[in-house]
Amino acid sequence: MSPSRSKPLKHISYISLLLSTTTGLVQCLQLQSTNEGRLPAMGFNSWNCFNEFIDEKKFLTAAQQLVDLGLKDLGYTYVNIDDGWSDKQAWRDPVTRRIVVDSKKFPNGISGLAEEVHGMGLKLGIYSDRGTKTCASYPGSMDYEEIDAKTFADWGVDYLKYDNCFFPEEEEDKYPWAPEWWNTTHDGNKVTAPEGYDFSTSRSAERYRIMRDALAKQDRIIQFGMCNWGHAHVERWGNETAQSWRIWGDILPQWTSHKDFIAWGVMPILNHALFHLSQTDFWGHADMDMLEVGNGLTEAEDRSHFALWAILKSPLLIGTPLDKISPQTLAVFKNEELIAFNQDAVHGGPAKPYKWGINPDWTWNQTHPAEYYSGNSTRGLHVFMLNTLDTTAVKTAVFSEIPGLDPKKRYRVHEMWGGKDIGDYDREFSIKVESHDIAALRFNEVSEEGIKVQGSGHYARKAPDEL
Secondary structure, X not given: OOOOOOOXXXXXXXXXXXXXXXXXXXXXXXXXXXXXXXXXXXXXXXHHHHOOOOXXXXXXXXXXXXXXXXXXXXXXXXXEOOXXXXXXXXXXXXXXXXXXXXXXXXXXXXXHHHHHHHHOOXXXXXXXXXXXXXXXOOEOOOOOHHHHHHHHHXXXXXXXXXXXXXXXXXXXXXXXXXXXXXXXXXXXXXXXXXXXXXXXXXXXXXXXXHHHHHHHOOOOOOEEEEOOOXXXXXXXXXXXXXOEEEOOOEEOOOOOOEEOOOXXXXXXXXXXXXXXXXXXXXXXXXXXXXXXXXXXXXXXXXXXXXXXXXXXXXXXXXXXXXXXXXXXXXXXXOOHHHHHHHOOOOOOOOOEEEEOOOOOOOOOOOOOOOOEEEEEEOOXXXXXXXXXXXXXXXXXXXXXXXXXXXXXXEEEEEEOOOOEEEEEEEOEEEEEEOOOOEEEEEEEEEEOOEEOOOOOEEOOEOXXXXX
16 A cells, blocks of 8 residues: 655654664564555445444455455555454353454354455454453453464454443543543543643553554564544654554534544544644554545535545544445545555645735634645645635635745645646636535645646645635
C-alpha cells in the first residue's frame, strides 16, 4: 500500500520514545523495514455496515470487491474484522487461554480467512479491546496481551484495532479526561489533572503500551490502531504507542449532531481534529474514525467527508457494503487525486486551515468549523473550500491569504473531483460550492517555461461551473 520510504523519519520525539524500550526499538525497525504504518492505512472495516453481525462470507465478499472494483489498485489493501468474531460462550480455550473463534461465523477460523485474503494480495485486520470484554461484550485482551498478540500473529493477522471498553475500576485513570469535555464543563465528580500532568503516565497509556510491546515481540508485522476515543489526551502519547489513534467518539452517518455524547456527526469530529493537526505525520496518524461514505449522507456530504478525512491524513477505512455500492459512492472512494494527497510519499503532514470562514480563526464550533484549507503535495499546492451552510455559496481563494501562493504570480487551477484544469488566474479564484460540499483544487504556477508541477499547493471542492 505504501510507497517506498524516501526520506528519514520526521518524528524525532516518536523515535526517541520508541527507543526507550527494547521492544519499541524492535517495532520501529520492523515498521521501517516494511513501510507499514508510514502512511495512513486504507481498506475496509466491517463495523459501520454490519456491526457484530459478521461472518467469513462477508469478508471474502469485501475482499473480492476491493479487487474487482479497482480499489485494491488504489491502495485499499486492509480487510479488517471488527467486533463480533469470537465465541461468547466458549470465551477462551481452557488450556491455551487463546480466544475461541466463533466457528459458525468463521468455519475455517481466522487463519483460514487470512490465507484467502492474502491470496488476493490483501491484508487481514482483527479487533480486540484493552478491557476484560469488547464493546459488544466478547472476550477482551486485558491480562492476555502476550497470548493474544501471539495468537493474532500465528493466524496471519496484519492489523489490530484495539478498543477501550469494560475495564475494571482499578484500571480507571487517576485524572480522567475526554475530548467531549473540551470547552465545556465536565462531570464535577471527575478529578482534574494538575497543570503539567504527563498523560503518558496514565493507566490508559500504560495499558495500550502493554499491547504495543506484545505485538512488537512477534515475528510478524501487525499495524497497531488504538481506539480509545481521544481519552487521556491520547494525542500527547499516541505517536509513541501506535501507528494511529482515535481522537474522538464513534462516527455517525450524519452531518452534525450526536447521539448520547458517544457517537457524532462529521462536523463535530472535524472540529475537534483541527486542534490536533501537529501530531500527524509519517508513521503516526490521528484517526477520525472509519468512513460513513455511502451510509446515508447526501452525495455532497459524502464528498466532503471523504475529502476532509483524506486531506487531514486520517486512515481511509471503507464502512459500506461493497457489493451493493452505488456508482456515485464508488466514484468518491476512487478519487485518485485525493488518495494521492493522503498517501503522498514526500509530504506527510495534513492540510491545515488558513482561515475559518464563518467564525473567527480558531473558533470551537461543531456546526461551522474551518472552511478554508491548504496543503502541499508532490503535485502542487492544494486548496480546499468547504461549505458548511445549508445553501449554495460562492467561495473565493484569495492568493494573498494562502500560504505558499504568491499574489503577484499567475496559477493554473485544477479541479480534483472532475480531474480537469479550469483555467489560469491572477490574485484570486472563485467557485460555486453546493451546501455541505467541498471544492478540491490544485494550484500550479504558470510561467514562461510552462506549468510548475512541483511546489506549493491547496485543495477545494466542486467546480464544474467557472464564475
